[in-house]
Amino acid sequence: MPRPAKHHPERGDARTRLLEAARDVIRAKGFAATSVDDLCKAAGVTKGAFFHHFETKEALGVAAAAYWTETTSAFFANAPYRKLDDPLDRLFGYVEFRKAIIDGDPAEFTCLVGTMTQEVYGSHPAIRDACAASIFGHAATLEPDIAAAMAARGIEADWTPASLARHTQAVLQGAFILAKATGGRAEALDSVDHLKRYLTLLFSTPRSKGNPHDGS
Amino acid sequence: MPRPAKHHPERGDARTRLLEAARDVIRAKGFAATSVDDLCKAAGVTKGAFFHHFETKEALGVAAAAYWTETTSAFFANAPYRKLDDPLDRLFGYVEFRKAIIDGDPAEFTCLVGTMTQEVYGSHPAIRDACAASIFGHAATLEPDIAAAMAARGIEADWTPASLARHTQAVLQGAFILAKATGGRAEALDSVDHLKRYLTLLFSTPRSKGNPHDGS
DNA sequence: GGAAACATACCGAACGGTTGGTATGGACGT
DNA sequence: ACGTCCATACCAACCGTTCGGTATGTTTCC
Numbered sequence: 001m002p003r004p005a006k007h008h009p010e011r012g013d014a015r016t017r018l019l020e021a022a023r024d025v026i027r028a029k030g031f032a033a034t035s036v037d038d039l040c041k042a043a044g045v046t047k048g049a050f051f052h053h054f055e056t057k058e059a060l061g062v063a064a065a066a067y068w069t070e071t072t073s074a075f076f077a078n079a080p081y082r083k084l085d086d087p088l089d090r091l092f093g094y095v096e097f098r099k100a101i102i103d104g105d106p107a108e109f110t111c112l113v114g115t116m117t118q119e120v121y122g123s124h125p126a127i128r129d130a131c132a133a134s135i136f137g138h139a140a141t142l143e144p145d146i147a148a149a150m151a152a153r154g155i156e157a158d159w160t161p162a163s164l165a166r167h168t169q170a171v172l173q174g175a176f177i178l179a180k181a182t183g184g185r186a187e188a189l190d191s192v193d194h195l196k197r198y199l200t201l202l203f204s205t206p207r208s209k210g211n212p213h214d215g216s
Numbered sequence: 217m218p219r220p221a222k223h224h225p226e227r228g229d230a231r232t233r234l235l236e237a238a239r240d241v242i243r244a245k246g247f248a249a250t251s252v253d254d255l256c257k258a259a260g261v262t263k264g265a266f267f268h269h270f271e272t273k274e275a276l277g278v279a280a281a282a283y284w285t286e287t288t289s290a291f292f293a294n295a296p297y298r299k300l301d302d303p304l305d306r307l308f309g310y311v312e313f314r315k316a317i318i319d320g321d322p323a324e325f326t327c328l329v330g331t332m333t334q335e336v337y338g339s340h341p342a343i344r345d346a347c348a349a350s351i352f353g354h355a356a357t358l359e360p361d362i363a364a365a366m367a368a369r370g371i372e373a374d375w376t377p378a379s380l381a382r383h384t385q386a387v388l389q390g391a392f393i394l395a396k397a398t399g400g401r402a403e404a405l406d407s408v409d410h411l412k413r414y415l416t417l418l419f420s421t422p423r424s425k426g427n428p429h430d431g432s
Numbered sequence: 433g434g435a436a437a438c439a440t441a442c443c444g445a446a447c448g449g450t451t452g453g454t455a456t457g458g459a460c461g462t
Numbered sequence: 463a464c465g466t467c468c469a470t471a472c473c474a475a476c477c478g479t480t481c482g483g484t485a486t487g488t489t490t491c492c
Contacts, residue, residue, distance in 0.1 A: 014468070030335040032248035036452060047453085048469050057452065107338065114393050118334045119246040121396035122323065132397035159413070163406045166394060167387075170407040174390030177330050178382060180337035181348035190379045191386040197375070198410070201417040230442070252478060263479085264443045273478065439488070450477065460467080 015053040017043040022064040028107040031061055031119050031127070058124050061116060065130035068112045069137060076141065087148035088203055094142065095196050098172060102185050102192070109185075110176040111135075135173075139165040153203060164202075171195040231269040233259040238280040244323040247277055247335050247343070274340050277332060281346035284328045285353060292357065303364035304419055310358065311412050314388060318401050318408070325401075326392040327351075351389075355381040369419060380418075387411040 021042035025034050036057055040050050054060040076082070081093025102109045113131035121128045139162075146161035172195075175188035237258035241250050252273055256266050270276040292298070297309025318325045329347035337344045355378075362377035388411075391404035 028338050030246070030248055030339075032246055033335070033339060035450075037450085046469050049467075051453065052466085052468060115334055117397045118331055118393055119249070121399075122244050123246075123249060128397065128399075135394070135397055159406075159410065164410065166403055167407045167410040170390030170394050170403075171383075171387055172390065173393045174386030174388065177334055177389045178351070178386050181333045181344065181351055183337075183344075187382055187386075190375075191383045194375065194380065194383040194414070198414040198417070201414070251476080253476090262443050263445095264481090265441075267479070267481095268440085268442060434492090435490100436492100437488100437490075439486100441484100441486080443482105443484075445481095445483105447480075448477100449479105451475080452473105453475105454471100454473075456469105456471085458467105458469080460465105462464085462466105 014043065014045045014049040017045065018050060018053060018060065019064055019067040022060060023068060023112055024107070026061075026064065027110055027112050027115060031116050031124075058126060061120065061124060061127040062130045065113050065116065065127060065134055069130075069134040072134075072138065073141075076138070087145040087152065090145045091142065091149060091199065092196065094145075095168070095192060095199065099189060099192050102175075102179070102188055106176065106180045106183070106185075110180065111173060114173045114176060135169055136166070139169045142168060149203060155203065157202070168195060230259065230261045230265040233261060234266060234269065234276065235280055235283040238276060239284060239328055240323070242277075242280065243326055243328050243331060247332050247340075274342060277336065277340060277343040278346045281329050281332065281343060281350055285346075285350040288350075288354065289357075292354070303361040303368065306361045307358065307365060307415065308412065310361075311384070311408060311415065315405060315408050318391075318395070318404055322392065322396045322399070326396065327389060330389045330392060351385055352382070355385045358384060365419060371419065373418070384411060 018039055021039050022034075025038055025042050029038070036047060036050055039060070040047055043049075050060075054063060076094075076097075079093075079097050081090055081097050084090045084093050113134040116127055117131040117135070142165040143161040146164055149155075150157065150161065171191055175191040178191060179185055179188035181187075234255055237255050238250075241254055241258050245254070252263060252266055255276070256263055266276075270279060292310075292313075295309075295313050297306055297313050300306045300309055329350040332343055333347040333351070358381040359377040362380055365371075366373065366377065387407055391407040394407060395401055395404035397403075
């Protein structure tokens with residue numbers, strides 16, 4: 001039950017400020033290259049505050065992933081496209097929304113948990129698990145709409161709503177890497193457009209056939 | 217013009233061994249978390265050798281990206297699918313080949329330059345540029361086949377061969393992140409299957425129409 | 433042909449700075 | 463008075479980097 005600091009009433013408490021600093025700094029520099037001092041400086045607190053709230057740097061990484069999950073969940077749950085009636089419209093609304101928030105610097109629109117996963121999957125299993133839960137939890141929110149859209153159009157496919165939902169995340173994560181490589185957003189947006197076109201093709205075909213180029 | 221070391225003909229020279237160690241260790245631990253000592257230990261050389269061949273750790277990162285470009289270029293150029301006659305068969309052969317090499321531990325099948333890009337794009341521009349050249353250079357090798365396949369089937373599209381080629385890389389990079397998150401390969405393979413299905417749909421439609429769900 | 437002069441490849445101890453983490457004490461609300 | 467919250471001071475380990483040194487060619491000139 002952490003009470004808000006009273007002597008700095010205009011800013012949030014140290015823990016939240018550290019989590020926000022982690023969100024911003026780690027997206028820009030990566031987890032390993034971000035020092036505890038970096039985070040304290042960005043949050044405007046001292047090391048005493050840091051290790052009061054987090055046992056280790058790894059624990060902060062886990063907490064940052066959890067914080068990311070909370071904030072992004074609320075962000076998408078309240079997005080306008082969620083109010084659309086048709087499930088397929090909501091699915092395309094999601095993709096359009098993702099496109100719309102690809103703006104500014106890569107550090108501002110890329111995914112914290114995707115970045116951390118890539119970096120620490122081998123050395124910090126606790127962080128990796130928190131990131132995986134975030135990514136796949138977010139993907140799971142798309143499944144009901146996909147399933148409903150399939151049912152509404154009578155689509156019998158050799159893919160599952162879950163696999164398509166995860167595929168959207170793969171495309172987004174990959175698009176972020178392209179954006180980081182170039183420093184621009186055009187390549188990322190192009191790739192999301194390809195995803196949009198794929199969804200269009202999937203849901204305009206009355207019956208999804210087997211892949212004629214299947215290697216088997 | 218470094219000539220090959222003559223007095224130790226049985227092992228590769230220290231430089232190559234360090235580059236191979238970098239390829240393996242950085243894929244497993246990331247660039248920032250990999251120390252120079254780690255690399256020297258893995259390569260079986262001393263720090264003296266390291267800094268004899270590379271001015272800084274960053275310079276090794278650039279060289280490792282260049283080495284990755286060289287070795288993977290040769291690897292794909294000699295792959296069996298390259299011998300197929302039909303351009304579209306080569307394109308699907310490429311995707312199948314990518315699927316086939318997703319095997320073992322993520323550290324063994326994921327992309328060094330994608331990992332490094334994600335991590336150092338902000339702090340080490342020199343490494344980022346070398347990685348970007350590798351990714352987009354590899355993507356460019358797909359463009360001729362895509363363009364030829366489009367021409368052969370009379371496809372008029374609102375996308376370019378270059379954008380589709382880059383999209384394949386985005387899907388692969390994103391698939392690698394999913395694989396790292398779970399520790400398994402199934403999710404990565406699923407996503408590449410979605411890519412394959414997308415290509416099938418694109419090249420089975422006689423004329424690619426505008427996107428009915430376009431937000432405009 | 434042979435030795436001097438130079439170049440290349442590598443070793444390993446040491447350095448200054450930074451790292452994640454700790455020990456301790458004080459301000460504050462209850 | 464007491465626990466929570468945070469600041470200051472500090473530490474040992476580790477970091478990337480430097481550098482004096484050795485071993486082994488290669489080139490040059492007599």
